[in-house]
Amino acid sequence: MEELDVVRALAALAQTLRLQIFRVLVVAGHTGMTPGALTEHLGVPSTTLSFHLKELANAGLVTQERLGRYLVYRASFEHMNELLGYLTANCCQGKECLANPPRSRKC
Numbered sequence: 001m002e003e004l005d006v007v008r009a010l011a012a013l014a015q016t017l018r019l020q021i022f023r024v025l026v027v028a029g030h031t032g033m034t035p036g037a038l039t040e041h042l043g044v045p046s047t048t049l050s051f052h053l054k055e056l057a058n059a060g061l062v063t064q065e066r067l068g069r070y071l072v073y074r075a076s077f078e079h080m081n082e083l084l085g086y087l088t089a090n091c092c093q094g095k096e097c098l099a100n101p102p103r104s105r106k107c
Helices: 003-013 016-031 035-042 046-058 077-088
Strands: 062-067 070-075
Touching (some): 003 046, 016 070, 016 077, 035 070, 046 062
Antiparallel strands (some): 062 070
8 A cells, every 4th residue: 555545545534524434434335325214323414424535436346336326435444454454464563462462354
């Protein structure tokens, strides 16, 4: 992952609503959610949601797929895992940081 991609992703997540949207999509898994379902779940206007989904998509953190007349948004687990990998690549100079590190879970 390139440094510029990391900066874009972190900048996109550095806003409260975008972070909430991303976390909801992570929980939704590969099924994803429609904008209507996201609007209802988060209680935000559709225009506000649309703006923030566009920012997350531009950062590569969410994908959009058209299914008939519906759009479905999903968290980009590949991009998320690349970001986490980049952030932890040189953690603790290659040594174990915690006595009992949590198990890494890839989606």
